[in-house]
Amino acid sequence: MRTAEPPRSLRPGWALRGLRSLAPALSNFLLQPGGGSADFAYREPGPSAHRRFCELLPQEHRSTEESLHTRVSLEQILSLPELKANPFKERICRVFSTSPARDSLSFEDFLDLLSVFSDTATPDLKSHYAFRIFDFDDDGTLNREDLSQLVNCLTGPGEDTQLSASEMKQLIDNILEESDIDRDGTINLSEFQHVISRSPDFASSFKIVL
């Protein structure tokens, strides 16, 4: 029913000059009925996120209406200073991308990303996305390959910085020993969340400040 109505920005009533300066289409977008309006997590980073997002767009697409529908490629997102030094940046972008090839982010996806990494996201939500970021092959569990890739991401990109094969094996054995409660050789989401819930520092470190 509501979707059939014309967008509010086109209606005559939406001519409040004072709010024009605040990119009405953006606030309109954020405040759409059923949009992020009830979601504090989306409201908080909203305007500044949009500004940052527009900076990534080419000049001709920067109008508010257009910016809400244009996608930004992975490379451009990765060049954001907040993500540049992050070893999981590509995984983060892939997890939040909704395009079929998983290689570009729309403004909505970008907002999703920021809201998950914001202060207001629930710990459950954070750990869910952390799990998906660490699940390198997207198969729904963390198996040994995922874990070794994760450890390699943590220890650094170079060959010389990585752990030796025996160390890696021992480490992964230890991790599985500690967190694989049902002993099926992989860590599933609930087991992962169980581990995460014991680490109070997770919520404060799983955060990106824009």
Next chain:
Amino acid sequence: MAQPLPFVLNVPEIPEDHDREPSPYDESEVHDSFHQLIQEQSQCVAEEGLELRQRGLGAAAPGTSGSGRQALVGPEDAAAYSTATLRILASMPSRTIGRSRGAIISQYYNRTVRLRRRVSRPQLGGVGRSARPSLRLYDLELDPAALEEEEKRSLLVKELQSLTVAQRGHMLKGMPLGLAEKRSLREESRTLTGKPRERRGRRGLFPCCGWLRDTCVLALHGLGLWLLAGLHGLKPWRYALKRIGGQFGSSVLSYFLFLKTLLAFNALLLLPLLAFVVGVQAAFPPPASPGPVPAFTGLELLTGGGRLTHTVMYYGYYSNSTLNPPCVPAPDGGQCGRETDGLPYNMPLAYLFTVGGAFFITCITLVYSMSHSFGESYRVGSTSGVHAITVFCSWDHKVTQRRASRLQHDNIRTHLKELLAEGQLRQGPRSVCGRLRQVAVLGLVWLLCLAITLGCTVAVYAFSELMIQSPVSAEQGGALLALPVVVCLLNLGAPYLYRGLAALERHDSPVLQVYVAVCRNLILKMVILGILCYHWLGRRVGALRDQCWENFVGQELYRLMVLDFIFILLDTLFGELVWRLISERKLKRKEKPEFDIAGNVLELIYGQTLTWLGVLFAPLLPAVQIIKLVFLFYIKKTSLMANCQAPRRPWLASHMSTVFISLLCFPSFLGAAVFLCYAVWQVKPSSTCGPFRTLDTMYEAGKVWVRRLEKAGPRVSWLPWVHRYLVENTFPVYLVSALLLAVIYLNIQVVKGQRKVICLLREQISNEGEDKIFLINKLHSVYEKKERSRCCRDVLKSAASHLPSSRFQTPSLLLYCGHQDPRCPLLVTPDLGLRRVTHPVPSFPQPVKI
């Protein structure tokens, strides 16, 4: 299996089979034909495997090629399962929940159901098949999966509709789905309720009303959004904190956050004091004291004396009379407002109650934040799992600088290596000699540290006695600084000595090292402060009989605070800047000095203790502390950016901040509270100055007031009653403490019970895991059987066409081959001679029904 077998091969038992033996001359021929068969069939098997794998790929989500290869390592067999089994494994609910949208939806459906019905868990049978993630639903067949997802979605929408708006918003907020998905869910769950119809009807009557309201709502929302963005920008030091977090990570950030917390505490302390004591007194200044007003020299800022003595800064300035000109606005609210209702503004009472109330508020806030922090950082049964936590939680996503990121890589790598090495070390017990030596070193270092502490204490005591014996007049401002300088010097020097001594002992864990260092420094600071408190309340009160000793104590604390600030500056300058220059220029080291978080936080706690100790004697001391903290923030930030690097040791930020806030509460705040209580209840206030100058103790002010209330009339008679039975009587104190102990005991028992339950649940889960493995093995064997039977069927066919002698077409022979290799009879090695075929092993599978 992708394609179930439509028929069951019935193999009749032929007892003669075993007796019939192929004659030796057939052997080579049979061997040849077997060889050929093997080649053909292995090709066919390879093709089939390929096909199976492709189907697996097609059916599962894109990019799941790894999942099929995942071997399930059971306790008894580590063999790889067939592709079909693995596909089923990959589509188990516990594994799909991490990736499939349908599974997420159904999980949240379950949660909403639970929320609505308030039952602990929906019965599996009751929810309905489509509502729970079942392996039949999404991954095995594609079309039904999509259908089922739609169905589940609509179920979820229905469930959401039955929730209240707040619950729905909360539920949607926690869903790990995209914004678009959430929005459509919210929209659907909203539009299907009865409201829109109502609205449309109303809109039919008043067409403009609808959009007017919408516009207003939107405008309000927009305004809220704008304000929110503004507020977001107004958060103090947001950008600075972001930069610190980006360069140094959470560990260093925790120091600055602690500083911010202290700032909030001081503001909390200052505001009531400003409103009810300082402001009122400043509005009605007491008659000016006789004698010349000393000129302002600048040294007052250090000593706090001279010109500053007779100002609102200190206790002595406040009058003991009631301030009751008619124009005084009766201060409503607060601690003194209620009691003074209808009475003139009584300064002593206001002073006493405001300080008491501010302390009480601080205490409540402190205890609350401490309990909150404990709840956050300590979980029941959270001791195990270091490796997993290190790997999963140690990356700090706040870090934005490449250099900091590299440092973090290095730290994590070192930490992981240490953990691994530690695990190996733990297995080998250390020699008795080594352990003895370690204990001896530990004891020696502790002894030395305690000796240093004792030396410092004796030095402070002796110096304070000296100060009493040779009194300095107020004019010699500089001499007043002697005792604070000594104290600050000791406070500055002793930690370096401790650090040097700590280098001798080797602790197993870096966390323990930090705790030990904190403990030693804390002992030193508390002992010195204790001696000073004794000096003030025990000795000074007697020595300054005819003067205002409260002013003196207030000034002493002010001096201590200011000098502490100066010494922190010096420490920052020499300990960080000069040390970096030396190590860079002279020692040619690349590394900068590490930022000593524990030491710096202890400095902050010490400063805060001084503030709390002095607030009764100098009500504006919190303001001084606020200024000091603001300066400290910028100085420390600048020094950190220029001179320091993040500590290399892993730092459990939240554990440490819990420890720090507890330290702030336990020795610091509690000590200050005890000091103040003693001063209020036991010490005679000086008779020449201050609001309590005519009384025996400060507490008398309250008593006098209660007595006056008793005389005033029956209207407020409950207050004396409260005073008599609750304050003067000791019984309530015992009752409250007994209740407190009971609550603590109950909590301990509850935690114990939870621990037990956790253990039981863990056992239960591991049992379930074993069940799962058992079921998977069963499943696997069923597939195996099916596959074998199909292969056998193929073999039967081909054998019928290949084998020269009809004797070998008997199924028993082929089954025997199948027994050799479960996958297919034709993978039997070619050198399996007929001779062995003719003498079947005893474990020949007798039930030949395939």
